[in-house]
Amino acid sequence: MVLNETLRLYSPAVTVTRQTLEDVQLGDLQIPAKTELYLAFSTVHRDPEMWGEDADEFNPARFTKPRNHLAAFLGFGLGPKTCVGQNLAMVEAKVVLAMLVRRFTFEVSPSYVHAPITLVTLQPQYGAPIILRRTHI
Numbered sequence: 209m210v211l212n213e214t215l216r217l218y219s220p221a222v223t224v225t226r227q228t229l230e231d232v233q234l235g236d237l238q239i240p241a242k243t244e245l246y247l248a249f250s251t252v253h254r255d256p257e258m259w260g261e262d263a264d265e266f267n268p269a270r271f272t273k274p275r276n277h278l279a280a281f282l283g284f285g286l287g288p289k290t291c292v293g294q295n296l297a298m299v300e301a302k303v304v305l306a307m308l309v310r311r312f313t314f315e316v317s318p319s320y321v322h323a324p325i326t327l328v329t330l331q332p333q334y335g336a337p338i339i340l341r342r343t344h345i
């Protein structure tokens with residue numbers, strides 16, 4: 209839930225891009241062939257209609273409830289081009305996190321500056337300094 213909530217608020221993949229092969233009707237929109245479409249994940253992931261008025265808040269517990277829309281969460285994409293590395297990425301993150309919490313408590317350093325930037329993927333512009341403290345010797 210913590211990992212999903214992190215992916216929701218700060219998706220490393222920022223957009224997906226598609227090009228229409230032919231004229232298509234998408235809802236009320238008439239889209240000509242060969243149009244490039246960009247879907248920004250943040251508009252979906254922070255939409256209060258999808259996620260409630262607290263959409264900008266970090267609340268992992270929101271993942272205990274079923275989503276109110278299939279496409280409300282796009283961290284690993286959706287449909288035929290869904291990320292093939294999704295399970296590997298999640299297992300890797302869980303293993304690293306489990307190893308860390310066994311040995312350390314950690315908190316964000318006061319020197320952290322919140323300035324996400326897109327450099328292919330979404331990244332912390334000035335790094336993510338973290339203070340680690342050993343829980344036992």
Ligand code: HEM
Pocket residue numbers: 219220221224225282283284285286288289290291292293294296297
């Ligand atoms: C946190 C880590 C990751 C995130 C957030 C992520 C995100 C995504 C997203 C959003 C897509 C869909 C792109 C689209 O629809 O155009 C995608 C596709 C893909 N991902 Fe990942 N990914 C991650 C890790 C990985 C890893 C570890 C691998 C390989 C080991 C991987 C391999 C792929 C491949 C091959 C595709 C293309 C699938 C296709 O086009 O059929 N990803 N990923």
